[in-house]
Amino acid sequence: MSTKNITPEQILGVMGIEVWQDKETATATETAAPANPATSPDWQKLEQTVKNCTLCALSKSRTQTVFGVGNKKAKLMFIGEAPGANEDLQGKPFVGRAGMLLNAMLQAIGLNRDEVYIANILKCRPPNNRDPEPSEVEHCTPYLLQQIELINPKLIVAVGRIAAQFLLNTTEAMSRLRGRQYHYGPKQTPLLVTYHPAYLLRSPREKSKAYIDFLAIQKALQEL
Numbered sequence: 001m002s003t004k005n006i007t008p009e010q011i012l013g014v015m016g017i018e019v020w021q022d023k024e025t026a027t028a029t030e031t032a033a034p035a036n037p038a039t040s041p042d043w044q045k046l047e048q049t050v051k052n053c054t055l056c057a058l059s060k061s062r063t064q065t066v067f068g069v070g071n072k073k074a075k076l077m078f079i080g081e082a083p084g085a086n087e088d089l090q091g092k093p094f095v096g097r098a099g100m101l102l103n104a105m106l107q108a109i110g111l112n113r114d115e116v117y118i119a120n121i122l123k124c125r126p127p128n129n130r131d132p133e134p135s136e137v138e139h140c141t142p143y144l145l146q147q148i149e150l151i152n153p154k155l156i157v158a159v160g161r162i163a164a165q166f167l168l169n170t171t172e173a174m175s176r177l178r179g180r181q182y183h184y185g186p187k188q189t190p191l192l193v194t195y196h197p198a199y200l201l202r203s204p205r206e207k208s209k210a211y212i213d214f215l216a217i218q219k220a221l222q223e224l
Helices: 008-015 041-051 085-090 096-108 134-151 161-168 197-202 204-223
Strands: 076-080 117-120 155-159 182-184 189-194
Touching (some): 041 134, 076 161, 085 096, 096 197, 096 204, 155 161, 155 204, 161 182, 161 189, 189 204, 197 204
Parallel strands (some): 076 117, 076 155, 155 189
Antiparallel strands (some): 182 189
């Protein structure tokens, strides 16, 4: 969906954020979407492997696996924690109310879902949306690492505390992780941290902080 006719002020209004700066400074520039190539054999093999995975007990309780969606040549990759109930039913990450909020946040900086790639650490939903267990993360990590390698993003965004702590190998709180740029993996890919949309729905006062995070994402992309 094109965002050319949607202003950041309108989108932030939907998110419940009041904009205090001038319109000129609030206006986000659009980022051109790279072409989405045909699925490669490597992608097909990886997706089929994930679909058939039975390495942990989550394979017995899932409705289906949630592999990931978006542009497979994206500069920007979002990594969350694990699928929720809606994701488990639809087979796509970040759908439902949380997904709608993420879409609005992307649109606020001139992007849409088709221009980025979105995945989770776990490819199956933990029962009752509990935190992932270490053994589950251990089994799923190779899948995520292959996705990162195939996409080769220029910027990674860790969405939520658990994803941020996993990717950065830390136990620090979100309040300390946000607002700083890190480097991930052997390629030292820039990495930023932001709140999970599901958390923002529970804590709407934090949406203004998330907006600041997304402005930092926009700036980092422009500097690439």
